[in-house]
Amino acid sequence: MRLDIVRVTKTFRGKVRALEEVSLTVPGGILGLLGANGAGKTTLMRLLTGLIRPNGGQITIGDHDMATADGRLAVQRVLGYLPQDLGVYPDLTARQFLDYVALLKGLDDRPYRRRRVGELLELVNIADAADRKLRGYSGGMRRRVGIAQALLNDPELLIVDEPTSGLDPEERIRFRTLLSQLAERRTVLLSTHIVDDIAQTCTELAVLGRGRLIFRGTVSDLTERANGNVWSLVGSGPAPSVGTMVSALPHDGATRYRIVAATRPSADAQPVVPTLEDGYVLLAQQHSLTAAESAA
Amino acid sequence: MTALAATARYELRMQLRKPAIWIATGLPFGVYALFAVLGSDSTGLRRHWYEISPKLWVVEALGWFTPALPMVFGIVLADRLVRDRKLGVAELLDTTPTNRGARLVGKYLGACAATAVPVAVVYLAGAVVFAVWRDQPAALWWSLAAFVMIVVPLLLLAGSLSFLGPQLMPTPLFRVLIVALFFWAGATEVESEFPSFAGTVLSLTMDYPLGVFFDSANATTGPAGVALDFLRPQPTTGTAVLSLALILALAAAILWMAGALNARTSE
């Protein structure tokens, strides 16, 4: 399912420009959407799911124009959405909650619905706790319920916003694998500020910064950009002030720093092979995004 | 600043900033006031506008407001305490080195104060208009006195109920029950067949203070020859003060229960 986002702008309360002239095309497969908190990722997700309307620009999903009510309805029928803050009904069990959402998604056939709910409970690994009330669920378990509900109607378009938050490492890996598999037959939009999630699941990504699209390309492209701009140095005393420090690890009584900088931060700094995170940090530097807005 | 004062101040600021508080409390009373004044000559306050004494005017104005006040207070305050738990704020605040009881009282006082402000504004605005128009500054003092002696205790009682009730039952059910409670308190009369605290020192319509301090004709006090007459002593300054004290004590007791239940639930 193809996504065409053309010069979309969204302003809240006349003042806050959440998105500014964003244009993006997603022909299919899985696209990672990266950006700091407040960059506009969630706003973009909400525009694509029909929750809010843009102030300017156009969004077409498949053959459907999101500016019309019919278009939005047609998309919602084939949509699976996992919001960043998924609220659930605490008095329902996971099974009941999925049953309810399935009904609202139009899965009227009872035997089929039951089967589907059962399959998904197994898939996300909460079958054992399926008949416990959601109020007793941990954050990670709720997230898994959220993933399950998004898949109920076998969606053509899957939009997941911060899907792995609260998941333990094992679950995170499971989920990434699942997403990659799902992307074979559908369009998946993965929005996150966790760089590693994108590095492990996507080949294509887009980066938002302060409401603008600041990068669209492949993961390797963005990583390559940081070639020659990532340094390792060992030192004791205060951290170097050049560039952005990406990590600081204890090393033989001193500290090994990893720094992203356009120029060599000090004489003894050694260039190292960049990762996607380094590429993102460099991009953020180049677009003058402050340290407080850098990705995790 | 102590935990109590800090919590109270924060709660007050937080609530006053919400349009919902102003609309939910200010709007009905603004409308009531409008009806009371514009209402036709046979029923409105305008009837006595030029003859009535300031004290009596205050009592009549109160008569329009007070039945609904505790209901609306209770409804608006109903979710204050349980919300902290739902939002997860409670868990965080419980790890701070503050006295949980102090925080509860602070929250209670702040929330009650915030809910009282819109009503106070409408009420005292009306008093100002009357005082200026009729050149009766005494009306302002009477209004203030009535607000403190009649409205505030009812608010405190409704507030404490709204801290306890939603912990025991779903909030929507509590809201209906608090309407029923104050309706029952206001609508039943001493002579009626149905048991009530009407005309007693425990009256939720503040009969004793109204009768003794404000000479209200509607306040029924004194023995009536029906059940619970031991709660209907002769109306004197002493018994009026007793009535006030009992209502405040009841509010405190209910608040204590709310705190105890809240603490138990958190553990």
Next chain:
Amino acid sequence: MSLWRHEARRAGLGALLAPLVAAVGLAAVAIDGAVRLDQASKSTALVLQSLLELALPLAAGMGAANLVGRDPAIELQLTLPTAYRATVLRRLVVTAGWVAVIALTTAAYMVASGWWHRWPEAQPALVGQLTWLAPTLCMAGFGLLAGAVSGSPAVASAVVASLWLFEYAAADLLQEHRWSRLLYLFATTRGTVDQDWSANRLTLIAAGVAMTAAGWLLLRRPSRLLTKEAE
């Protein structure tokens, strides 16, 4: 059918219990009156009719006021192909429908036990069901509209309760003009002008439908609902 069961659950325990509590209160009054068994029964019969006309519509109005602004899964709901206002309407039907079931049961008991006609000014048993039906529909519509406008159950409940109490307390005031008589909620037990009764009941029903429609229209734009705080 399953979806209705789910929506009944979403309407909340409060919506289930409130009319039941009203009915229990009514039963208590009836029992108390029966125990006394004298001329007080005429006033007891009036009280029973009043409770039907006052308590059940209040429960309906407060239940309806609680339908918007309390949904923790609102963001998800608004992206589903089932329109959220259809979901809210289902919950309204369940809420008002349950009040109707309680009311009918209570009224049936009153007719069967003779309490209905013990009040001399009571309407005939069949048409007399409008005693509770008209104000219930009106209050339910008003509650929904208040909820849709404010997005807050606290505000909507406060407004519903205020209106209810105002109509109770200002009975005399509201009898003076034809238009306020036609819209008077408690015309059966607290109204004074008899020949307007049918017109009054029909006007209330029409008002209830109109307010429900207005609420329906207001709930069309989902982004409004997102910005309200969930309670």
